[in-house]
Amino acid sequence: MDILLILRTNKKLSMSETPLIQIRNLSKFYGAKQVLKNLSLDIYPGQVIGYIGPNGAGKSTTVKILTGLIPDFTGEVIVDGISMAKDPQRIKKLFGYVPENAEIYDVLTPLEYLDFIGKLYGMESNTLEERATKLLAAFGLANNVNDRMDTFSKGMKQKVLLIAGIIHNPKIIILDEPLSGLDANAVIVVKELILRLAKEGKTIFYCSHMMDVVEKVSDRIMLINKGEVIADGTFESLKQNHSDTLERIFSKLTGNEHSGDDASAIINALD
């Protein structure tokens, strides 16, 4: 199992002072509703960012703006010195994206799909096929390389999506609930992979509702609520200021401190 060797990563980047991703005053409206309110953040190379927040907080919107899915926004997004508004295509090359909703052309086989994705990044046929085959094998899909994905389980599709997100060896990887549907072994592999990728200098933007995983893999945790960042720091620093587990910090800061009350209300409703 060595996904990193397969990717043949570049030499480790040194932690530089200039942020890789700079977001300044980012706002986004859906009709009259403001989902992002002057969001500003800097992300440095080699960081694993745990991006968390309650449903509807603006997490997905941030991710969609970063990946170029939503082109109209106000504010500035600069990635590796390139402005998103000016040259989104060059930025997209730097990103690898594993979407949350598991959209995939499932009448294709994994190999056909990965070949297609890789070529959109301009990869050479030979490297691409070799890499795709090896990655599929590393994820335990060696026997399904030429099966159509409409017969795949959720976990198998998720593995293909993960591979599609890293196949071009991107500098920045955005993972939106990447563990959904995976079995325990695959979860261990992916968690280990995230840490190793970060060591190689990759920047990882990790969105999830699974607090225990975020707590373990992230160097820095950002909590967003109602379109604003309300906490930002290492797990240690968040602990000092707030509470002892990320779950508690989360509920305290997103205004649901009295989860005990909610539970009682639920119990009472059953009577």
Next chain:
Amino acid sequence: MDKIYLKFIQLLNPVLSRTGVDTDQLYQILRIKLIIDERRPKVMFAQRQNNKKKVQSPWFVSFITVLMGIFIGLVLFLNKMPYVGQTIYFSVFMVLMSLTLISDFTTVLIDTRDQFIILPRPVNDRTIAVSRILHISIYVLRLALLQGLPGLVMIGFIDGLAAVPVFFIQILEVTFISIFLVNIVYLVLMKFVSPQKFKDIINYIQIAFSILIFGAYYLLPKLINVSILKNISILSHWFSYILPPVWITALNELLFHHERANMITSLLAIIGLVVPLFGLWLVAKVLAPGFNRRLSIIATSDGSAGTPAKVKTEGKSGLMDKIANLVATDPVENAGFRITWKLATRSREFKMKVYPAFGYIPIYFLYFTLNGKGQSLAERWENVKAGHNYIILAYLCIFLLMAALSNVAMSDRYKSAWVYYTTPISEPGKILSGMYKAILVIFFVPYSLFWGAVIVGIWGPAAINDVLLAILVGIIYGILMALFMIKGLPFSKPVMIKQSGGRIVTTLMTMILLGGIGVAHYFLMKWETVIWIAIIPFFLITWIMLHYYKKTTWESLEMAEDL
């Protein structure tokens, strides 16, 4: 076949790359889209084939299209009077093409997955836009060539070899005009309705399309009198000057029938050449950009959970509540009634399979009854009115019940039916009877009453008892069918499930029973009182059977194997 198109497009690479298209990416996107097309089941033929996983070979689809082309190509031989054959040919060609485009290609156009698969990759907007246009062009040209191929050959026999290349140009003209029309339909729909509604409307267009094809197949040969058609003088009607097929036909008239051509013919021929090109230009320059924008709105407002887009809210239906509580008093039965009502009226898949029956029934009726060789249409209709054949219409309504029943247990999302198996339902028959009552209440009974009212309107109140009896027979037949053939909870089985062996025999037996009752009814119709009296035992039988249907046990049900 697809390889040829891709090769051909690669010839355009120098031009395309100058306009900012990444030709390698373009090639990849088109290649993958064509593969996906090939593996996708076609809507037009989906009804007739049961197995969803087994996709028809592209050759079969091509074959059917060519067959259609031969069928409509025959009218080309009606060329004694100017314009007749070709105008009809190109009209049908245009309608068929536009409807196929809308019903079969819409799903391709609004493939929401593109948003998440292609858009986050470094592909620029122009490449995506061009890939979409070329994808449509390939699809359309393939369709046009297959559908027009028989016509190309036939016109060679009719007007000589020189007419073949001209006919090819005419096919292109009609194709461009179809694209133009379809684009306008899309734009109008997108402008005025919400994305959710848009998909529903496309769904209804598909249903209307299948009814139209069905009706044309059964009724046109009965309604059209070839000898009249042959001598029709198209240009004597003012409106024919604004029909695109007439402009297109003018080119052939001008070049191969000079003797009957004049100034107006040349003028029409020029219009026929200019308008399609202008339409195409309009589509590419003016309509397409807005189109892509609207399209991406449809795509994003659908698949993304985070966007607070307008959610379709379903208001409380007071009527349904009242009916549900009235006919299904048991809570479990009530649940079965409501879930069937809601899923059946909201699921596009179910509508696509069942709603065409609404149109098939009157078509069948006219097909069976409008007989009489050599008589005019009015005379034949008088014959129908004089007879007692309305009973056929009353019994044909059962066809709708059959269509609804045979689809109600099936769904693409059959896995959601796990709830039936995890909840402590000791008598699944209650759900079944709720389901059956819902089908009666939303489809069969109102539809039968509608045609019943029509029948009484035309044939007089003496028909009331016949309609009532036919409805009762329908309900009884439906229960038999549900008992022996459906054997599934609402929307709980995959579309294809193994048919158990004895089923064909039971189907046949119940059909014979139904036929026997129908024939007996036909012969007893003379005695009004007999029919009125017969209603009583049939009502009792219906009631008893519903009672037993409610007692269906788990053992007699079939369920999906992979829940």
